Amino acid sequence: MTKPFAVIFDMDGVIIDSNPYHKISLRQFASRHGYTLSEQELKERIFGRTNRQWLLNLFGNIPNEQIRRYADEKEGLFREIFRPHCKPVKGLLSFLEMLDQQGIPRAVATSAPPANVSYTLELTQTGKYFPVILDDTFVTNGKPHPEIYLKASAALEMDPSNCIVIEDSLSGIAAGKAAGCKVIGITTTHSAEELYDADFVIDDFENLGLDKLNEIVS
Numbered sequence: 001m002t003k004p005f006a007v008i009f010d011m012d013g014v015i016i017d018s019n020p021y022h023k024i025s026l027r028q029f030a031s032r033h034g035y036t037l038s039e040q041e042l043k044e045r046i047f048g049r050t051n052r053q054w055l056l057n058l059f060g061n062i063p064n065e066q067i068r069r070y071a072d073e074k075e076g077l078f079r080e081i082f083r084p085h086c087k088p089v090k091g092l093l094s095f096l097e098m099l100d101q102q103g104i105p106r107a108v109a110t111s112a113p114p115a116n117v118s119y120t121l122e123l124t125q126t127g128k129y130f131p132v133i134l135d136d137t138f139v140t141n142g143k144p145h146p147e148i149y150l151k152a153s154a155a156l157e158m159d160p161s162n163c164i165v166i167e168d169s170l171s172g173i174a175a176g177k178a179a180g181c182k183v184i185g186i187t188t189t190h191s192a193e194e195l196y197d198a199d200f201v202i203d204d205f206e207n208l209g210l211d212k213l214n215e216i217v218s
Contacts, residue, residue: 005217006158007099008149008181009130010048011110013168013188016120017089018082019047025078029070030058047189048169050111050142051075071113079119086123089188091205096129102210107132109152109165111142111172132156144171146179153181164217173197182216184208 012018023042030037035058037046046054051071055062059070099106108130110117117135121127132155134148141147153160165176168189176183177197185198192201200216202208 002214003162003217004158005162005164005213006105006107006153006156007213008107008109008152008156008163008165008176010165010167010169010172011108011112011117011120013047014166014186015088015092015108015124015126016082016086017188018078018086018120019168019189021082021085022047022078025074025081028077029074033059033070043170043190048111048143048167048171048175050136050139051113052136053111053142075113075116079116083123086120088124088126089186089204091208092124092126095205095208096126098210100129104213105132105156105158106130107134107152107156109134109148111136111148113137142171143169144174144178146175149176149179149181153179162217164213167198170194170197184216 009015012022026046027037045057052067055067055070106129112135114135114137117133132152134152138151139147149165150160153163160180163181164184165181166184166186167173167176168186170190173183173185173195183198185195185201187201187203195201
């Protein structure tokens, strides 16, 4: 008999393939403020982190009001750039429908701000599949700290060891593993080789079925 489990989704790079557009908006934002971001810096210092985390990484110890202003500026740029391209990752809708029909609990746990979460779930029409949604306002410690996945599993009333996290970023995979969850890596941001810490790696949701989920969590 298979044991009960839940699936916890990161948002950027998992529900939507948004990181190419985050990259454009980040570089535009950084250029406005006198910085040039390399591919390595984006992967190691920015992707998967809260706005507060990466802004402090970039600018040093700046006041909270400036953090909020910079975060709003960058995310406004992103939403404007991404809107014509916003669609679910391949196979996601049928995968979510399968989870729903099987009664498998689901949550979103993301480093994104609330405005981006509502924007994404509305444009992809996926909000109805997620009774639990945690954004960056729910945590003090961003990924790779496990806080968001510990809180998501608690909200789902599931032990972390019975939760499967789906993540695209290295910091997100580290957060999921540190929380005690199983982790599926998706290759929207990193190569399969870079996602070696994940328990399983997918390119999209097309061939991810219930048998594989049961195998991962068992």
